[in-house]
Amino acid sequence: MKNLVKSGIKSNKGFTLVEVIISIGFLCIACGIIIQLFIASGEVRSKAALREIASLKAANAIEACKISDSPEDVGKDIFNQASTNYEKTETGYAISEYFDENWGVPQQGTTPVYVLKVDIAEVQRHSDLKDKFGDNDGNSEVFISALYEINVTTGYVDTGRDDSLLAEFSTSRHFVYKEIGE
Amino acid sequence: MKGIRINKSIEIFFVILIIIGLCVSAVVLMDAGKKAYGRILDNNSQLENARIALSYLGMRLRQNNSEDAITYLPSGIEGSDAVKLKHTGDFEGMVTYIYFSKGELKEIYTWAGGEPDPEFSEVVVSLSGLDIDFGNGYFKFTAHYTEDGTPRIMEQIIGVVTN
Numbered sequence: 058m059k060n061l062v063k064s065g066i067k068s069n070k071g072f073t074l075v076e077v078i079i080s081i082g083f084l085c086i087a088c089g090i091i092i093q094l095f096i097a098s099g100e101v102r103s104k105a106a107l108r109e110i111a112s113l114k115a116a117n118a119i120e121a122c123k124i125s126d127s128p129e130d131v132g133k134d135i136f137n138q139a140s141t142n143y144e145k146t147e148t149g150y151a152i153s154e155y156f157d158e159n160w161g162v163p164q165q166g167t168t169p170v171y172v173l174k175v176d177i178a179e180v181q182r183h184s185d186l187k188d189k190f191g192d193n194d195g196n197s198e199v200f201i202s203a204l205y206e207i208n209v210t211t212g213y214v215d216t217g218r219d220d221s222l223l224a225e226f227s228t229s230r231h232f233v234y235k236e237i238g239e
Numbered sequence: 240m241k242g243i244r245i246n247k248s249i250e251i252f253f254v255i256l257i258i259i260g261l262c263v264s265a266v267v268l269m270d271a272g273k274k275a276y277g278r279i280l281d282n283n284s285q286l287e288n289a290r291i292a293l294s295y296l297g298m299r300l301r302q303n304n305s306e307d308a309i310t311y312l313p314s315g316i317e318g319s320d321a322v323k324l325k326h327t328g329d330f331e332g333m334v335t336y337i338y339f340s341k342g343e344l345k346e347i348y349t350w351a352g353g354e355p356d357p358e359f360s361e362v363v364v365s366l367s368g369l370d371i372d373f374g375n376g377y378f379k380f381t382a383h384y385t386e387d388g389t390p391r392i393m394e395q396i397i398g399v400v401t402n
Contacts, residue, residue: 159391
């Protein structure tokens with residue numbers, strides 16, 4: 058013990074270059090791990106912000122469905138018509154609005170990054186009421202009363218990604234609207 | 240013996256040099272970390288405030304979404320667009336004005352007959368900017384915020400029964 062005290066405490070020997078380099082090496086590895094965690098937390102934050110905006114876009118689409126008079130008119134006032142496709146399906150409509158990386162309207166010639174998809178499908182037809190008088194052009198008006206399932210998704214255009222789906226909402230709405238028939 | 244002493248001196252010199260280098264890089268790293276963390280916190284807080292503002296507006300409009308209860312007032316208060324909510328039930332006869340002015344979303348709770356006085360306004364949340372638009376039976380709120388200095392917007396659509 059006495060020897061230890063003598064050699065340890067009273068020794069004037071410092072660290073050798075090799076010892077310092079090894080300890081710095083360990084320190085660098087520890088710092089690397091901490092920086093990796095820091096970067097990972099930043100990525101998680103960015104993803105959370107992205108999902109938040111995607112959810113808001115999907116919620117706005119649901120709201121667009123609520124305020125529309127007919128399934129055909131969904132989002133006509135709200136979605137940017139320059140970057141929106143309307144497609145008639147067997148049971149309803151499929152609407153797709155495209156966005157660039159900043160959730161803006163994609164420039165012409167550029168590939169969109171995000172897409173908002175609204176699927177409106179008729180699930181139950183309540184009535185098909187024909188107006189026997191017709192309109193002035195001789196066409197008859199058909200009043201349709203039906204229940205529609207609405208599914209809204211927001212995600213990456215590239216569906217091959219693991220995280221391609223960012224937000225998904227579903228609802229149903231009863232539409233009563235008129236169609237002009239022959 | 241002299242050779243060993245010179246070698247020792249060189250080794251000590253390099254050790255001191257490495258430690259100084261380590262200290263300098265640690266300080267630089269800490270400063271960069273501090274700036275990055277400050278930026279992340281600022282981005283978070285701006286995004287959070289924009290979200291709070293939109294959630295608040297959405298909640299207030301949905302709570303009062305009945306016939307003739309919600310009115311859009313273009314340039315209504317302090318030259319800013321405002322939303323007027325007429326209360327019902329226990330709070331019948333009272334109205335709330337919600338508007339954005341000087342970097343703050345504010346509300347004024349007052350009697351239905353009285354003029355809204357901005358002096359009695361209460362701050363809901365501070366944010367970079369907020370646009371209120373109304374048309375075709377829905378309100379469109381656009382909250383502005385910045386992310387790493389880049390201006391960004393967040394939009395919310397709320398359909399209302401009547402204006």
